Structures are given as C-alpha cells and as structure tokens.
Amino acid sequence: MTDFSATTATPPRIRRRQILALVLLVVTGVINYLDRATLAVANEFIRADLGLSLGQMGLLLSAFSWSYALCQLPVGALVDKIGPRWLLGMGLVVWSLAQMAGGFASTFGFFVLARIVLGIGEAPQFPAAARVVSNWFPPRSRGTPTGIFNSASPLGVALAPLCLSPLIAATSWHWAFYVTGAMGLVAAVVWVSLYRDPVREELTEEERAYLDAEQKVEAAPQMGFAAWAALFRHRATWGMLLGFFGSVYLNWVFLTWLPGYLRTERKMDLAYAGLAATVPFLCGFLGALIAGWASDRVARMAKSPVSGRRTAVVVSMLGMVGFTIPAALVESNVAAIACISVVIFLANASSACSWSLATVAAPPSRVASLGAIQNFGGFLGGALAPILTGFIAQSWSFVPALLTGAGIAFLGAMCYQFLVVKPIPEHG
Structure with missing residues (x-):
C-alpha cells in the first residue's frame, strides 16, 4: 500500500489540529514534570521544615511512582473508552489540586498522601498523548509528534530548578507547590x-484517506475488560512492559539521584552540582525531539513500522548502557557529565521511540491501553530505581548502583528485540 503520509501533503485543517494538539500536550507535559520535580528541588527545605x-524523604520521593505505575493499567483502557479530552482534563484537575495540597503539608503522612494522589492524577498524561497522536497522525508519521510530546519530560525537569529555586528563595517552598498547582x-x-x-463523519475524503494511510479500517471491538x-x-505486550522497565529504571537512577550523586560521589559543591545536573536534561530534551524525527525516517525504510520503531528503541537503549559504564568508572567529572548527558539524551530518545512503537504495535482501538501497560512496566522500574540505588550506594558506592542500572537496561533492550516482532491484531 502506498505510504500516503509520506507522499501527500497534510490537509490544512488536519495540520492546524495537529499543531494545536501538540502545543497543548507539550504545555501540559511540562507542567506535569514541573509538579513531579518540585519535591526534588525543595528537598532540603522540606526536610528541614x-x-x-x-529514609523518610526516600519514601516520599517514591510515593508518586507507585501510585502512578499502578494507575497505568486501568487508565489506558479509560482513555480508549472515554477519550483523551475528558480524561486528561480530569487528570489535570486532580493532580493540580494534589500539588497544591503538598504546599499545605505539615506532616509526613499528609505529604505522602498528596504525592500518591498526584501520581493518580498524572497517570492519564502520556497514554492520552499517545491516543491523540494515533488519532491525528498516520502510522509512519507518528515518531516526530511522539518525540515532541515526550520532549516535555526532560524540558520540565530542566526548567524546574531554574524556575522554582528563585521562587523558593524569594518566598518559601510552599509557594512552589501553590504556583505549579495553579498553572x-x-x-x-x-x-x-x-x-x-477527529470525528470521521465531519472529515473530507482527503482527510480520512490521510489519517487512514497504511492501516486497515476495521470495526473495532467494544472497549471493555475482555x-x-x-x-x-x-x-x-510483555516485551514492551519488560523492556520499558529497563529503560525507565536507568533513566530514573539519574532523574532521582543525579544531584546527590554529583555531590556525594563526585564531591561537587552545591552551585556546580546544580548546573551540572541541568545540562543532561537539556540534552534529554533534544534527544526526544531528534529521536522522534529519526524514528519516522527509520520506520519508512524498514520492512514494517513495528520493526523500524523497535530498532530505534533497542539501539537507543544499548547506547544508554554503553555510556553508563564509563560514567560510573571515569575519574574526570567533566567526562562523567558528558557521558551522563549522552545517557539522558538516549534515555529520552528511547522513551519517545517506545511511545511511538505503542502507536503502531497496538490495535487502533487500544493504543492508549497498550501504551499505558508499557508505561506501567516503566514506572515499576521508576519506583524501584531510587530505592535500590540508594540501598546499593549506602552499602557500597554509586559505582555498582550505576552498573546495576546498566545491566537492567540491557535486559530491557533484549526484551524489545526478541519479543516485539509483529503488531497485535484488532481482533486478537
């Protein structure tokens, strides 16, 4: 079948809707990650207050990830059933109120509860984004928009210390939660x-042909538990769940422990460590954007969209493994930061490619469901990473902790390579 999306211009009305959707997804995604990162930025002030x-702070940092991971299982099906507009809208309200509640926290227990609710509210963000991309983009053009909405993750993490640290210094840590919640x-x-x-009855024949390029339009089974x-x-499904576990585990080793690693293991002072910790996540922002564009090119040259996007994921993950090893072992701080920057670049590239893989591996009616199952596996890794890394670093050092993360990521890459070989049929 002709690759309509690659040979024909995007209809103007579809293009306007695509741009609007991506702008909204990036804005909500940046806010999503600003809210997650507020606790890390205000860490020392909250502990003192x-x-x-x-140990309590470690539990507080991981509380979000457990509820977020568990909610991925039902939320994907809900996105497919209810639609991304209302479910993401409701999620925004819930997570924003939970974020503001964190600013009012005066006890450890209340703060843990607020972070648990934050994880519940934020759960629809990326499954909804995957559904939006599958709704508005044909299969071989989904890598670039997926990379764009995924770029909100490292961008939000990079902006958090730059935006929230001055706010905290000028007011108090409470206001960082109030302001981001209001946003x-x-x-x-x-x-x-x-x-x-998109409403098919309101689309022109040209618009329907563009969105349906390279995929059969079948009567989808009614979305339900079965x-x-x-x-x-x-x-x-299992390859994506286990594979994303490995990818997100290694990413979250750095996401949650990078400032502490730089100060404890690398003996950097506070100001230098803060700047050094920002650079890798700016690289991650570029990684998500470039990977989305590149994966579209790879997919168009590959035998199938699944094999092309799977290859992009596996290559990115193997690169993460390859650069984590010298990051752990080199003596030079500059060389270590350079290696870590490449790892974060590739981690976000891998994430973007993994989400675009979900849009072509899943049946059209269950894109958000498969994406959310994959994300569930990822955030089990994300929840485990800060705890296991802290335990290993406390017992030995950060070197075996980083090498453990590299080993887990390698196993995840193998799960993608050998288990994700063909798309799931609509009626399978």
Whole structure:
C-alpha cells in the first residue's frame, strides 16, 4: 500500500489540529514534570521544615511512582473508552489540586498522601498523548509528534530548578507547590476548551484517506475488560512492559539521584552540582525531539513500522548502557557529565521511540491501553530505581548502583528485540 503520509501533503485543517494538539500536550507535559520535580528541588527545605530523615524523604520521593505505575493499567483502557479530552482534563484537575495540597503539608503522612494522589492524577498524561497522536497522525508519521510530546519530560525537569529555586528563595517552598498547582488548573480549562478528537463523519475524503494511510479500517471491538485483558496474550505486550522497565529504571537512577550523586560521589559543591545536573536534561530534551524525527525516517525504510520503531528503541537503549559504564568508572567529572548527558539524551530518545512503537504495535482501538501497560512496566522500574540505588550506594558506592542500572537496561533492550516482532491484531 502506498505510504500516503509520506507522499501527500497534510490537509490544512488536519495540520492546524495537529499543531494545536501538540502545543497543548507539550504545555501540559511540562507542567506535569514541573509538579513531579518540585519535591526534588525543595528537598532540603522540606526536610528541614518537617524534620524528615533521609529514609523518610526516600519514601516520599517514591510515593508518586507507585501510585502512578499502578494507575497505568486501568487508565489506558479509560482513555480508549472515554477519550483523551475528558480524561486528561480530569487528570489535570486532580493532580493540580494534589500539588497544591503538598504546599499545605505539615506532616509526613499528609505529604505522602498528596504525592500518591498526584501520581493518580498524572497517570492519564502520556497514554492520552499517545491516543491523540494515533488519532491525528498516520502510522509512519507518528515518531516526530511522539518525540515532541515526550520532549516535555526532560524540558520540565530542566526548567524546574531554574524556575522554582528563585521562587523558593524569594518566598518559601510552599509557594512552589501553590504556583505549579495553579498553572495546572489553568491548563485544564484550556485543554478541555480547545482540544477535540477527529470525528470521521465531519472529515473530507482527503482527510480520512490521510489519517487512514497504511492501516486497515476495521470495526473495532467494544472497549471493555475482555479486550484490554486480551493484550496480555501477546508477546509484544510483555516485551514492551519488560523492556520499558529497563529503560525507565536507568533513566530514573539519574532523574532521582543525579544531584546527590554529583555531590556525594563526585564531591561537587552545591552551585556546580546544580548546573551540572541541568545540562543532561537539556540534552534529554533534544534527544526526544531528534529521536522522534529519526524514528519516522527509520520506520519508512524498514520492512514494517513495528520493526523500524523497535530498532530505534533497542539501539537507543544499548547506547544508554554503553555510556553508563564509563560514567560510573571515569575519574574526570567533566567526562562523567558528558557521558551522563549522552545517557539522558538516549534515555529520552528511547522513551519517545517506545511511545511511538505503542502507536503502531497496538490495535487502533487500544493504543492508549497498550501504551499505558508499557508505561506501567516503566514506572515499576521508576519506583524501584531510587530505592535500590540508594540501598546499593549506602552499602557500597554509586559505582555498582550505576552498573546495576546498566545491566537492567540491557535486559530491557533484549526484551524489545526478541519479543516485539509483529503488531497485535484488532481482533486478537
């Protein structure tokens, strides 16, 4: 079948809707990650104010990830059933109120509860984004938009210390939570007001042909528990779940521990460590953008969209492994930061490619479901990474902790390579 998307210009009305959707996804994604990172930026102030131990802070840092991971399983099916407009809108309201509640926290227990609710509210963001991309882009053109919405993750992490540290210094750590929570409530109104899913009856023949390029339009089974559970009968689902576990585990080793690693293991002072910790995530922002564009090119040259996007994921993950090893072992701080920057670049490239893989490996009616199952595996890795890394570093040093992360990422790459070999059929 002709690759319509590669040979024909995008219809003007579709192009406008695509741009609007991506702008909204990037804005909400940046707010999503600003909210996640607020606790890390305000870490020392919160510990001092509430009298928390390092162990309690570790539990507080991981509370978000556990609820976020567990909610991925039902939320993907809900996105496919209800649609991204309303579910992401509701998620924005819930997570923004939870973020503001964190600013009012005066006890450890209340703060943990606020972070748990934050994880629940933020769960629809990326499954909804994957669904939006599958709704508005044909299969061989989904890498670039997926890279764009994924770029919000490292951009939000990079902006957090730059934006929130001055705010905390000028006011208090409480206001960092109030302001970012208020931003989310405004974004919820804008998202629900402006975003719409495509309605086939309102599309022209040219617009339908563009969106349906390279995929068969079948009558989809009614979305329910049986259709969702059927995904687990396929090797591709398990390959993506286990593979993303490895990718996100290594990414979150650096996401949660990089400032502490630089100060503890690399003996950097506070100011230099803060700057050094920002650079890798700016590289991650570029990684997500470049990977999305590159994966579209690879997919168009590959035998199938699945094999092309899987190859992009595996190559990125093997690169993460390859650069983590010298990052752990070299004596030079500059060389270590350079290696870590490449790892974060490739980690976000891998993430973008993994989400674009979900849009072509899943049946059209269950894109968000498969993406969310994959994300569930990833954030099990994300929840485990800070705890296991801290335990290993406390018992030995950060060197074996980083090498452990590299080993887990390698196993994840092999899961993608050998288990994700063909798309899941609509009625399978």
